[in-house]
Amino acid sequence: xxxxxxxxxxxxxxxxDNGDSLIMVATDRISCFDVILKNxxxxxxxxxxxxxxxxxxxxxxxxxxxxxxxxxxxxxEFFRQPDFDGNSMMCRKLNMLPIxxxxxxxxxxxxxxxxxxxxxxxGIKLPEGLKESDKLPEPIYTPSTKAEIGDHDENISFExxxxxxxxxxxxxxxxxxxxxxxxxxxLYKKCAxxxxxxxxxxADTKFEFGLDENGNIILGDEMLTPDSSRFWPAEGYExxxxxxxxxxxxxxxxxxxxxxxxxxxxxxxxLPEDIVNKTIDKYLQAYKLLTGKDL
Numbered sequence: 001x002x003x004x005x006x007x008x009x010x011x012x013x014x015x016x017d018n019g020d021s022l023i024m025v026a027t028d029r030i031s032c033f034d035v036i037l038k039n040x041x042x043x044x045x046x047x048x049x050x051x052x053x054x055x056x057x058x059x060x061x062x063x064x065x066x067x068x069x070x071x072x073x074x075x076x077e078f079f080r081q082p083d084f085d086g087n088s089m090m091c092r093k094l095n096m097l098p099i100x101x102x103x104x105x106x107x108x109x110x111x112x113x114x115x116x117x118x119x120x121x122x123g124i125k126l127p128e129g130l131k132e133s134d135k136l137p138e139p140i141y142t143p144s145t146k147a148e149i150g151d152h153d154e155n156i157s158f159e160x161x162x163x164x165x166x167x168x169x170x171x172x173x174x175x176x177x178x179x180x181x182x183x184x185x186x187l188y189k190k191c192a193x194x195x196x197x198x199x200x201x202x203a204d205t206k207f208e209f210g211l212d213e214n215g216n217i218i219l220g221d222e223m224l225t226p227d228s229s230r231f232w233p234a235e236g237y238e239x240x241x242x243x244x245x246x247x248x249x250x251x252x253x254x255x256x257x258x259x260x261x262x263x264x265x266x267x268x269x270x271l272p273e274d275i276v277n278k279t280i281d282k283y284l285q286a287y288k289l290l291t292g293k294d295l
Contacts, residue, residue, distance in 0.1 A: 001077045011036050012048070012227060016079075018090065021068055023075055024049075026087045026222070030279070032252045035266045039276050045087035046295055047283040048225045053089065054291050055191060055223040062186050065219040066091040066210070086295075094210025094220050097176060098146050098168055099161055100153055101184040105139040105192055106203040108132065108230060108242070122155045133203070133232075134239040139188050141181045146208075179217050180209055191224055198289050200246065201237055205229035226283050246286035251279050 004023075006014040011031035016023040026045035030037050049070055056065040068090040072080045075090055104111055104121065111121040112132050119126060122142035130136075143161040144153040156164060158181060166173025184207050192202040206228050208221035222228055226247035233244060254260060254275050262268035271279070287295055 004076070004078045012045075013222075018076060020093070022091045022093055023079060024089050024091055025084060026089075028087075030248060030251060030271075032248060032255055032269075033266065035269060037251075037269050037271060039271045041276060041280050041283070043280055043295065044283055047280075047287050048222055048227055049087045049089050050295060051225045051287055051290065052223045056219070058194065059187055059190060059219070059223075062190060063183050063217070063219050064212075065223070066094055066221075068092060091220070092212065092218065094212060094218055096208060096210040096220060097180065097217075098164065099177075099180060099209075100144045100146055101180050101207040101209065102142045102144060102204065103139050103184050103188040103206075104142060104204040105136060105188065106201065106230075106232075107134050107136060108203050111142075111204075123157045131239045132241055133237075133243050139185055139192075141184055143177075143180070176217070183207070183209065183217065183219070187219070195231075195290060196234060198292075199234045200286065200289055201232040201234050201243075203230035203232055203243070226286055231286050246282045246289075248279060250282055251275060 004016045007017045008015040011034070012027055012029050014025045014027060016025070026048040028040040028042055028044045030039060030041045030044065053067060053070045056067045070089045072085050072088055075088065079088055107115055107121065107126070107130055114121050115126055115130060119128065121140060124140050124142065127137065141158065142155060143158065144155045145164060146153060158177065162173045162177040165176045169176060187207060188202070188205060195202050202224065205224055207219060207223065209217050210220045212218050229247060230249060231246035233246070237243060251271055254271065255269055256263060260269070284295055
């Protein structure tokens with residue numbers, strides 16, 4: 001059996017080269033505030049992979065995606081072992097575009113903090129009088145640059161995204177920037193409408209795109225997982241305060257609370273067992289609500 005070693009390791013994912021394809025493995029690691037925690041969240045990797053598969057299947061009428069298969073039977077023998085079953089996806093190779101495509105349908109998090117200061121989110125002027133967690137009149141597109149591990153992504157304006165893409169793809173900056181924006185909004189609207197019928201509000205999310213061998217824009221990376229999105233229960237939703245969530249916001253909130261004796265020292269961050277258990281319960285609950293299936 002040929003052994004595979006990752007060619008790239010992200011905060012959560014490991015990527016393996018499989019000749020004309022890649023195999024992306026979502027680990028059970030959890031990162032908060034760009035810090036990889038010492039805890040493992042068991043089954044989390046499987047939730048991320050299977051949820052991405054669900055959304056890729058739902059949205060392939062809007063844009064093609066990079067998924068070939070999420071079944072290890074279609075992968076080399078090395079991946080047909082328990083560590084990889086359920087959390088691995090064989091994908092097309094793409095030349096990834098250097099933009100994180102963020103879309104916000106509700107005002108929360110850093111967007112809410114910015115709005116309170118000057119009435120804008122990432123430079124976009126919003127109506128006066130919005131409350132925390134309010135639904136925006138229309139979803140807004142707020143791209144950012146992609147940071148290396150350990151650095152923070154930097155929010156940029158749509159115009160800056162054109163310049164950023166132009167640097168990497170001369171003559172294509174505006175075309176790519178407009179397509180990324182339009183795909184991002186279209187994907188968000190379809191999926192947010194669907195999720196609402198299942199009792200989940202998608203407050204915001206991020207997408208990543210790449211180019212295939214013919215220069216077509218393809219949806220890549222993960223899609224609408226609790227790691228890349230804010231999921232809120234629709235039941236009990238009420239603007240004017242923060243919302244309970246089905247994602248790692250729960251773990252983030254604990255890390256920033258006084259219950260965490262090391263809150264000023266990210267190197268020492270460890271989640272207590274009850275927070276770990278509640279976190280994975282939220283991931284599994286979101287998966288079941290959205291797909292109608294138990295993992």
